[in-house]
Amino acid sequence: MPSKKRVHNENASFSFVTVSRAAPRRRLKAVFHDQENLLAEQVRLVEEQRQTQAAAAQTAKVAQEEAVRAAEQSQCTEVNERLNSLVRAVRSAQFTLPEFLLQLIQTNDRHLSSEITCFLDYHGPQFLDLLYSRRPQLMQQYTLNAVRSMGERESILEDCERIAPTICTLLRSICMSAAPSERRDQELVLATAICMLVQARSERSNISQSILCIYLLACGASRSLFEVLHHAGLSSSYSKAVRDLRGLSKARLEKIQALVRERPFMIVWDNLNIPFRVGEQRQDSKDHFDNGTTATLIPLYGVSYGQLSLSMKTPRMARLPLLQFEPGDLLPSPTQVQQLEDVMLWHIEDILLAQFPKLRERFQDRIAAFPHVKQIPVHKTEQHPLPAMHIDESSLDGTMEVLDTIVNTLSLDSDSLKNHGVVICAGDQLSVSLLDKVHDEKLTDNYSQWTEGQLGLFHVKIAGARMVANEYWGTANSLSPWSLWKVNSLLARKPLSAGWKAKALPPFRPIWDLIIQIMLPAHILDAYRRVQQDRDSAAGGKPRDILYENVRLFNRDSLILHAFGQAVKHGEIGVVMTILAHWMVMFRGTGRMPKYADALFECLLKLKHMHPDLREAFLLNWLVNLTSHPDGFKEVDLLQEHHNFWAKIIYNAKGSGRSWDWLGMITVAIFALRDVLRKVKENYKTPHNDHLERERLHTFTAARPGNEFAAPARDLITHGAMYANTARAFKTFRADTRQTVNKGVPKDVDSNDPAAANISITTKT
Template sequence: MRKRQEEETRKRTEESQRQTVLQETLDHLEQNDISFFDLLVYAFGSKTTTKHWKQRNLFSKPGAVNTVLNLWISKEVSKRGRRDVKAWAVDTVQQILEREAEAASQTGFLRTANRPINADFVLGLDFKQLGETTQLACPKMFQLMSAVATTQRQQGECKGVTLEHKNFIVTSVIVNLLGQRSQNNNYMQHVLGLYLYATGATRQQISVLNHLGLSVSYTTLAGRGGKGFTLADSVDGEEDQIGINATAGQQQRMGTLEKLSISMRERARQVAREEDTGKVYDNINMNWKVQEQVIGRTSSQENGTCATLIPLFGVTPEALKTSRLNESLDKAGLLLEKDLELTKSERDLLETCLVHAVLRIAVRYGGPELQVFSKEVEDETLVTAHKIPVHKTPVYPLPTMNINEASTSGNAEVVDAILKELRIDTSKPEFAEKLRPIAGDQLSIARLRSVAASRAGNEGGASAMDWALNTPGLFHYKMAASHGILQNHLGEANHDLNNPGSLSAHNTVLKRKPIVLSSLPPFRTCRDLIFTSLYARVLHCLVLVSGKPSLKQFSEDITWEELKAYARQVIKQFTDSRKVDKLRESREFGRGKGDMVFENAILFLRDALHLREFSDAIKSGDSGRVCIILKLFAHSYRGNGRTKYAQEMLHLIHNLTHIWPPDVKDVVLKNWLVNPTGKANSWVEIDLLQEHLNFWIKTFYQAHGSGASWEWLATISPCVEVLRQLATHVNVTLGSAQGNRHAEADLTEDLDELLGHLDHNNVYREQPGRIFGEGDRPAPDAIAAGRHALTWGANAPLKQFNSSFRKLQCRRRIQPLVGGHAVSRPATSPDIRTSLQNLTWTVKAELMSCLQRIALRTLRAPIVCIPFRLEIS
């Protein structure tokens, strides 16, 4: 205690002595007419003192400078003195910020000048990394802005997320200020402007945000003009790079979107040069409305074509040799009835797939008790050898073409325009030596095949189009199958009592808008009705085969093995068309027999399960499962009256079984589905991908009013994919957590209503004697009817198909008039023997058809075989 007192006394004494010395020093300065200012300037402004002395006497003491400056702005100093100190502080901070801003501009992390406008430019801005980069480039500026945005209390109380948000706001302000300092520092404004355009913002909205410094102007995005230069010339194969054939004025007028369009087109050309690629195209219908119409400016609907380039996956150079396909086609046999039927192994595979389709439906829609089996369903899902490995499919949209593909010549023009756009030289001999897959809807593929057939024997080389590997668009096949089911099972309106299993009755139970076959709603509405009805029927049939009174009791304490057994029983009991045949035959021999309601219910469950399995196989990317259902569609299309799709299925099955070599078949099966996300169970049909791109072009990116033109569509369409990626990127980084897909509709109440309706009306309980009301008719067995229509009669479609194929083979062996040698034979002129042999096939086919017609009219029976031979000596 005593020592502490002595220590305190000693310190007070020393402090008193120090104060005395300091006061004497000040008095001495005053006596000698030396101001304290002179002393400071002498000590720190001259070379009389060393840096070490300055450091030791002032700057080495922590907080010494802050203490002095704080004293100079305290109330003990005059107002003028405080004002001078603060003015000095502001000037000093201003200089520091100017130096930081200049340094940040020199680093170029926000600079757009001399930076290529391409996909990397659009997607390369990392908003999270931008804050760190800005803080490193402008640390004092960031500190000052943070002090404005955050109080001391908030610094201690706010959560980390809130402080991160404040830091991002500070970053945004600094970036905006740097953009105002130099127009070159507008990288973020460019990206946000493109984001606004990608999400459908109007010109006025973009202009408002431009005035707030958050975006570039609409003119900077879209340009002032010069669009004719950038795009119209490209179809003729001229260079359209920035700076080539362009004046300085034209370059200045080009907007960011125009530059991006040119870059994306050049990227597509590079991919076409360096990789094996396929193409898909589809028509796009543009409705251009004019509110105040005058002569030469009226509302119109115009038809064009959109196309997309897609790199092929899993192909080898050997698989894409045209000569191998031509040789295989020349040796190919005819399409036989057995080729259209499922083999024993395929039937077993189909049954397994349908059982798993029932299991998927039960687990997904059967309530929480059955959802516990989700892992078992996923683990036991059948996988064929043709399942596509998961990978992300790159997509390169091409400029929209003002070509109507509604005709055969239009399709040929589209293909020529695509090749010209990609700068592919078709005059080179090696062009026709390589297969190039082309995908589209049924009509497009049929017309391309027609073009190739008409040119066979007349034109050779590239113009013969034997290099085109026609790939079907499975989405349009799915639509045709859905329309066939709806056509057969919709039923008559207001016939709910005597046809309670019809889709019309179920549509009424679900209180949805009426559906009329002559004016169908969108495809999704029709498909949803079919699937919702299917889900209820599957759950109802599971309850029936289990003998339980309700779905709730069915789900209680059920095991996985029991659920699989019930699913197999449902397939066996309620999808067997032979049972339908027996019931309908019994009705023909006596009244009170058969059951129209039960018969239709069995056929619907079978056909809808086929459609569900087809959709699931596509989503999982399993081409093997897809092919099995397509064989069934070959018959059902014919039975439903979809004759064009039925004919297309004959070509596809013939290609798969007789024409395409195994590796060529593998090319098609691996590339008729695409995966834009690179995730499992995210596969879509290649033609559906094109439909999605068409949707974005029509909904978000088309110009309106006087700005609407094919030139602008050609400009914006190559940018669609990268703009959608930008929108997703910005939404995920800065937007709210909404996800990138909508929530699945809750069908609980819908299924409860349908389950009650099915049970009350005994739809899946056989009750002999039930018939439909007047005007309603039993649904045809589309598969059986299609099989019969396909093969019966002298002019059966299968026979006509084979006859046309033989004629095509003969024509391909003829030396073409122009363009090279015969497609299926060496480059030598055919002799008379070859020509007569080719003629033999044609004469034989025509004679056989004639004799068959005579036999049917006279003998009432077809001729099985007619010996025919043309001797050549």
């Protein structure tokens, strides 16, 4: 026991030693002899004393409590006595007790009523607390009902009917015609009119006007429109609208700042380009791009606060992102190959059944379930957009500035960051690789300690679609009976530029629609018509049917693309990973997409070696679901792109006059374009086109006409698998084997010359 030890020490040191007259030796010895006994005795005495004191304190305390209890008792009996006498008085006044209480509260006697009002003002909460502690369930039920009835009181018209029945009847008789209109909700007009009248009476009752002015602001109404509607009484003034919006965003930001202190979160950012174009360029007004960055904060699903501690990240020791990898990591594993095959087979069947719903109905119980690997449970993701930053994130400095600004916006310091743990940062390939490069900036804060890059799956999907489109695009205007170009022009769709040689990247939407919506279902339906008997036609010295090979490869690759899109939609993150493992090889095979191939390789290997908790969080939050529908998942970076889309509309509406005019024109065009696109989709959704059948594309044909015009497509998996055989493969992820050797100063050189100090680098083999 520490206390005993302290006693021991104190007593042991309690001896005086005088230098001038030393104690007699024998006496000293005796003391020494007895010292242990003496100490034990002293310890015993001190302990005894302490016990007596404690006992005395205990008795005193008990006595005091006793007294208090007695006092309480007597007070209680006294109070009870008084209460009883009161109740007797009440009864003698011909009241029952409940009657008395209710009447007391409802009394209209001036003085009594005032007292009751005062009582409720000062002791109301206490009174309610007492009621609650007496009958919790009753009070809960009551509160719930009260809140519910408050919520129901939303209809303005109902309130009006109650408060001002005469005016309501009057207005109704004016605006309601005998025959109710089909196209117009007259109640709505009535409610609006009442709101306007009420606001004219008191400018403080302006809820409907406030809502309308926010709406106008979001639509990008001009200031003059605001003026007109405001003076008409339909909306509030422009300055109020701006004030409200500012208040709204301030409140949102405060909410986010509170949120990041109690919930784990991830951040996604993307750059936002707003073109400002002028009709006639002048020295002081030219076309220019405004580069900015928008970010969104997403609370993590399935992770508790502080669970992703910073220690889960292994410290980065080298400039290059070094990875430990084995031969098995270079290709998809056999399980993954099997998974992909299952998924592809399931999708082939699903596409057939989607075209013939009656078939699905008929064989309802015999349709196999989707081969699940690892699915994100259905949940609803919250999203909190952060203020747009006028920073160009596509540079190292910009990325650091973005991170700093976000941390400032969230008012996080190093302590709260430490409490929160690892922050997952999502973005496109460029953002993630920049984030990775920021890691070796030693001078500033070490961002790598608390960030984890997450490759955006939407951009991977775009890359995958481009790969398929470019590989099977063929040559424009060639006579080959099948190529993506051929199909595109047969369907009279908008001419595109694709293929590996094309200068511009193919637009994503049109090629996705072409491949997934139109060609894949058509091919599968056509292939179902035939039983494939031919095997690899290229084997041996047989003549090659290049078109047949192309179509088969295309079917495989587009099916993978389709499976990826579906897996994303349903939150099937296991299948997504499987496909990524395949695409990693296929991107290599193209020879033109090294960045995405590297990014996927790095991403998958990082995931393999990641701390299990962090990996789970990473995977569960790789996709978001804003609707909580089972098929409502989407990629995190797509969400950000959608934000940018809206930001552009709203921001541009408030830009300077020129851009406003310009954007006004564009937005009109966007809707027109979208309508056209929809129409095209509707018309071509189930293309009944016998081109595939006529050309017998899904059959091996030895001497096919037009074969000589077809450009053979590569089997991207085969090509990609060969990449690892090259000398410089994966060089980004391997440590630099060169070592520095100090060879000293050569003898024939002046040793005072610092430039002569020769350190040479040799390669160790």
